[in-house]
Amino acid sequence: MFDLRPIGYVIGLLIAILGATMILPMLVDLAEGRGHWSVFLESSVITMLSGGLIALSCSNGLRAGLNIPETILLTSGVWVVLPLFGALPLMLGESELRLLDAYFEAMSGLTTTGSTVITGLDGMARGILLWRGILQWLGGIGIVVMAMVFLPELRVGGMQIFRAEAFDTMGKILPRATEIAAQISVIYIFLTLACMLCYVLIGMSFFDATVHSFTTISTGGFSNYDMSFGRFTGPAEYVAVLFMILAVLPFVRYVQLVNGNGRPLLRDSQVRVFVGMLAVLVAVVVFALMRSHSHPFEQALRESLFNLTSIITGTGYASADYMRWGPFFIALFFFVALIGGCAGSTTCSIKIFRYQLLFSSIRVQLQRIRTPHGLFTPRYEGKPVPPETLNSVMVFFVFFFVSLGLFSVALSLTGLDFVTALSGAATAMTNTGPGLGQLIGPSGNFAGLNDSAKGILILAMLVGRLELMTVYVMLTPAFWRA
Amino acid sequence: MFDLRPIGYVIGLLIAILGATMILPMLVDLAEGRGHWSVFLESSVITMLSGGLIALSCSNGLRAGLNIPETILLTSGVWVVLPLFGALPLMLGESELRLLDAYFEAMSGLTTTGSTVITGLDGMARGILLWRGILQWLGGIGIVVMAMVFLPELRVGGMQIFRAEAFDTMGKILPRATEIAAQISVIYIFLTLACMLCYVLIGMSFFDATVHSFTTISTGGFSNYDMSFGRFTGPAEYVAVLFMILAVLPFVRYVQLVNGNGRPLLRDSQVRVFVGMLAVLVAVVVFALMRSHSHPFEQALRESLFNLTSIITGTGYASADYMRWGPFFIALFFFVALIGGCAGSTTCSIKIFRYQLLFSSIRVQLQRIRTPHGLFTPRYEGKPVPPETLNSVMVFFVFFFVSLGLFSVALSLTGLDFVTALSGAATAMTNTGPGLGQLIGPSGNFAGLNDSAKGILILAMLVGRLELMTVYVMLTPAFWRA
Numbered sequence: 001m002f003d004l005r006p007i008g009y010v011i012g013l014l015i016a017i018l019g020a021t022m023i024l025p026m027l028v029d030l031a032e033g034r035g036h037w038s039v040f041l042e043s044s045v046i047t048m049l050s051g052g053l054i055a056l057s058c059s060n061g062l063r064a065g066l067n068i069p070e071t072i073l074l075t076s077g078v079w080v081v082l083p084l085f086g087a088l089p090l091m092l093g094e095s096e097l098r099l100l101d102a103y104f105e106a107m108s109g110l111t112t113t114g115s116t117v118i119t120g121l122d123g124m125a126r127g128i129l130l131w132r133g134i135l136q137w138l139g140g141i142g143i144v145v146m147a148m149v150f151l152p153e154l155r156v157g158g159m160q161i162f163r164a165e166a167f168d169t170m171g172k173i174l175p176r177a178t179e180i181a182a183q184i185s186v187i188y189i190f191l192t193l194a195c196m197l198c199y200v201l202i203g204m205s206f207f208d209a210t211v212h213s214f215t216t217i218s219t220g221g222f223s224n225y226d227m228s229f230g231r232f233t234g235p236a237e238y239v240a241v242l243f244m245i246l247a248v249l250p251f252v253r254y255v256q257l258v259n260g261n262g263r264p265l266l267r268d269s270q271v272r273v274f275v276g277m278l279a280v281l282v283a284v285v286v287f288a289l290m291r292s293h294s295h296p297f298e299q300a301l302r303e304s305l306f307n308l309t310s311i312i313t314g315t316g317y318a319s320a321d322y323m324r325w326g327p328f329f330i331a332l333f334f335f336v337a338l339i340g341g342c343a344g345s346t347t348c349s350i351k352i353f354r355y356q357l358l359f360s361s362i363r364v365q366l367q368r369i370r371t372p373h374g375l376f377t378p379r380y381e382g383k384p385v386p387p388e389t390l391n392s393v394m395v396f397f398v399f400f401f402v403s404l405g406l407f408s409v410a411l412s413l414t415g416l417d418f419v420t421a422l423s424g425a426a427t428a429m430t431n432t433g434p435g436l437g438q439l440i441g442p443s444g445n446f447a448g449l450n451d452s453a454k455g456i457l458i459l460a461m462l463v464g465r466l467e468l469m470t471v472y473v474m475l476t477p478a479f480w481r482a
Numbered sequence: 483m484f485d486l487r488p489i490g491y492v493i494g495l496l497i498a499i500l501g502a503t504m505i506l507p508m509l510v511d512l513a514e515g516r517g518h519w520s521v522f523l524e525s526s527v528i529t530m531l532s533g534g535l536i537a538l539s540c541s542n543g544l545r546a547g548l549n550i551p552e553t554i555l556l557t558s559g560v561w562v563v564l565p566l567f568g569a570l571p572l573m574l575g576e577s578e579l580r581l582l583d584a585y586f587e588a589m590s591g592l593t594t595t596g597s598t599v600i601t602g603l604d605g606m607a608r609g610i611l612l613w614r615g616i617l618q619w620l621g622g623i624g625i626v627v628m629a630m631v632f633l634p635e636l637r638v639g640g641m642q643i644f645r646a647e648a649f650d651t652m653g654k655i656l657p658r659a660t661e662i663a664a665q666i667s668v669i670y671i672f673l674t675l676a677c678m679l680c681y682v683l684i685g686m687s688f689f690d691a692t693v694h695s696f697t698t699i700s701t702g703g704f705s706n707y708d709m710s711f712g713r714f715t716g717p718a719e720y721v722a723v724l725f726m727i728l729a730v731l732p733f734v735r736y737v738q739l740v741n742g743n744g745r746p747l748l749r750d751s752q753v754r755v756f757v758g759m760l761a762v763l764v765a766v767v768v769f770a771l772m773r774s775h776s777h778p779f780e781q782a783l784r785e786s787l788f789n790l791t792s793i794i795t796g797t798g799y800a801s802a803d804y805m806r807w808g809p810f811f812i813a814l815f816f817f818v819a820l821i822g823g824c825a826g827s828t829t830c831s832i833k834i835f836r837y838q839l840l841f842s843s844i845r846v847q848l849q850r851i852r853t854p855h856g857l858f859t860p861r862y863e864g865k866p867v868p869p870e871t872l873n874s875v876m877v878f879f880v881f882f883f884v885s886l887g888l889f890s891v892a893l894s895l896t897g898l899d900f901v902t903a904l905s906g907a908a909t910a911m912t913n914t915g916p917g918l919g920q921l922i923g924p925s926g927n928f929a930g931l932n933d934s935a936k937g938i939l940i941l942a943m944l945v946g947r948l949e950l951m952t953v954y955v956m957l958t959p960a961f962w963r964a
């Protein structure tokens with residue numbers, strides 16, 4: 001059997017840290033003077049005590065390293081347990097959520113999904129709004145570290161292709177996971193501060209700028225307003241676009257940039273493909289919007305740039321209700337959410353590098369059909385890709401669509417119509433946020449769903465965020481043997 | 483460059499044969515005495531003359547064998563050109579279709595899709611109805627031969643796994659493609675006659691039994707009535723279920739059965755997985771129908787058995803409008819259409835063996851994550867699968883979903899709503915027939931679509947029927963080089 005103590009120790013510590021961060025919304029509530037601060041004091045004490053007790057009770061089993069199954073249990077465990085504590089203030093506070101709703105909201109926060117079950121955000125206690133932002137911000141940094149340190153090691157969904165890289169770049173100087181995490185955190189904090197500053201400069205209040213910078217850099221997409229980013233049309237949208245894009249580029253390139261080498265960032269094929277594709281999509285949507293809705297150019301550019309970037313990066317802010325733009329835009333936005341950003345960032349979904357590998361493989365396949373006896377090798381950035389890695393990527397892709405099908409059918413079983421079920425499953429699995437249709441579309445809210453649907457979506461967010469295999473491997477009997 | 487003459491010769495011959503079969507609906511129209519027979523006489527003469535001229539003009543380039551690119555051109559060419567001639571009676575006759583509509587109907591026939599643009603089938607000249615059945619019947623046998631002889635040779639979408647088999651089983655006695663085709667044809671004709679006889683025995687008219695046996699065994703799904711198979715509720719549904727299932731089992735097993743060896747049929751893992759899965763799905767739907775609609779058991783069993791079999795085999799008859807059953811059924815039917823039957827039959831869609839290979843690959847992947855240094859090999863029927871074959875299957879799967887996305891977006895661009903666009907693309911690519919929604923659902927009709935949408939669907943039917951790669955390989959520049 002497993003020795004769960006080292007896992008419990010790390011999770012306990014993280015819970016305690018989560019509890020400590022609750023002091024921030026408490027201070028904000030104190031300053032607002034509505035008496036709401038005690039909610040965060042209570043939650044913080046409960047969370048820190050629980051975390052401390054768990055860590056203490058497991059500390060006698062501390063070891064130097066974790067093996068593969070233990071790493072998997074840790075990764076999944078963190079994302080299952082932390083939302084439970086993150087949900088506390090949402091239950092006790094002004095949002096008055098039931099346990100399931102609060103867990104949904106906290107899961108949606110920590111997985112950076114951004115689907116919300118809270119209505120009436122505009123008048124909500126500031127502590128609650130800040131807490132939602134903090135959940136996403138912490139989730140975001142957690143994901144970058146997971147994507148750079150754990151997933152390549154676990155060979156999940158082809159992430160092993162970045163295995164050598166993270167350690168090559170930083171390995172000699174920073175050989176350990178915690179140190180990689182530290183360097184990434186510095187960059188993450190810097191990006192967040194830069195984003196916040198820009199939001200303040202274009203006229204956002206300091207509080208809004210803070211929370212929205214948290215949810216921009218984490219590509220989380222929670223907003224302080226029911227109408228989401230629709231509250232900040234104009235220059236703020238361009239700022240958001242810039243930082244959403246920066247948030248989904250590979251963070252390892254920023255480490256290199258900080259060390260004085262900007263070329264790898266510019267030469268990274270993921271970055272080029274991502275930016276190029278976004279540019280093409282924006283051009284198409286601008287053209288279509290100007291033709292079909294006779295929007296003036298600036299509005300068409302801004303709305304398509306903002307909403308496309310928001311969906312493709314998996315942020316999920318909405319500034320316009322694109323459900324009303326027409327069928328082409330609806331279908332396009334549905335499929336664009338399945339693209340995602342670059343690996344090793346806060347992005348979720350299928351991700352650019354997987355498409356690059358898949359298309360490289362498809363090209364080879366077509367060559368082989370044409371010339372059965374030729375020798376062709378799929379390549380990534382010029383280097384041949386090991387068949388095993390390619391296989392991982394394909395298995396990920398297959399599993400993604402099979403899971404999407406199963407989640408959709410499960411959701412439809414709770415009575416949701418086809419579009420809501422399908423787009424709900426997709427938006428949860430890609431951690432994007434908004435779905436399609438009146439109920440959960442960009443101008444909708446997840447509060448109206450029934451409990452079974454919320455439960456299924458919680459699972460889908462978790463599975464998507466952990467790149468599927470990390471969760472599914474635990475469903476095999478072999479995992480629990482020896 | 484290619485020498486197109488051997489390809490033209492074969493296509494010319496097939497056109498002439500198609501023209502000759504037009505004599506049958508001519509005779510039926512003569513017997514009906516409505517004067518409609520001249521339509522088929524004209525069409526037959528034009529078609530046979532055109533085919534004969536093409537074959538003659540190419541006969542000087544006749545060679546013994548075709549190379550790979552020529553085989554690909556031939557396969558695609560047949561399915562592009564034959565519907566043009568198949569469309570003739572539909573344009574000239576009582577159905578009075580425009581060229582695009584007639585081409586759509588003929589393509590839907592020959593690819594065994596079964597989506598129709600004709601309304602008022604109930605009073606239509608019998609020749610037209612028979613001709614639609616003949617188009618599907620010919621398409622069906624064409625597909626079995628293509629799937630057994632050409633696709634394994636072309637290594638398309640993992641079909642190479644059946645390469646050795648077809649030739650091992652029949653190779654020693656029947657080494658040549660035409661002889662395989664002959665033996666398969668005997669079985670195909672026998673199944674059709676058996677189906678027709680059963681339909682007559684349970685009370686269908688001889689004419690209806692003939693046409694519906696044609697469209698059952700080809701899993702085509704054209705019917706003589708606007709309400710499709712809803713006209714024949716009761717025992718006829720069970721007969722249809724039996725023959726739809728027989729039509730999607732691997733035909734090579736029937737060859738073995740005829741030669742006195744029935745065990746391979748019973749032991750084929752594709753057959754077992756297919757029948758097992760169908761049984762589970764039927765049980766689930768019966769349970770759900772009885773609970774939610776309080777159907778009596780026999781009705782629930784019959785309706786779920788018939789409609790599920792119809793969709794999973796890609797036949798596409800409808801006996802009940804399952805759009806009204808509720809969201810669970812709608813979502814389920816959408817995804818079930820993506821399963822398909824067994825390879826080497828008249829079925830289309832993704833097919834059972836691909837899922838078997840994919841899940842085998844997923845299992846290995848999960849084992850590798852758990853135990854990185856273990857040695858695991860994906861297997862099919864106990865035998866290790868070459869990585870290249872596995873790769874082909876995965877590329878097929880990826881390409882299928884990417885194509886589905888592109889076709890959906892293209893359809894939505896013509897103004898179709900999301901569900902119609904997505905389900906339209908899916909039903910065309912899987913050659914099933916009905917989509918979802920009011921317009922193209924089981925009680926709908928494709929006549930109401932605009933021309934661009936019809937054009938896109940024609941392409942999607944073709945691409946799906948030719949297992950994608952056969953078409954896409956022609957889009958690469960390398961294909962056309964030397």
Ligand SMILES: [K+]
Nearest residue numbers: 113220315432
């Ligand atoms: K998001």
Ligand SMILES: [K+]
Nearest residue numbers: 595702797914
């Ligand atoms: K069909």
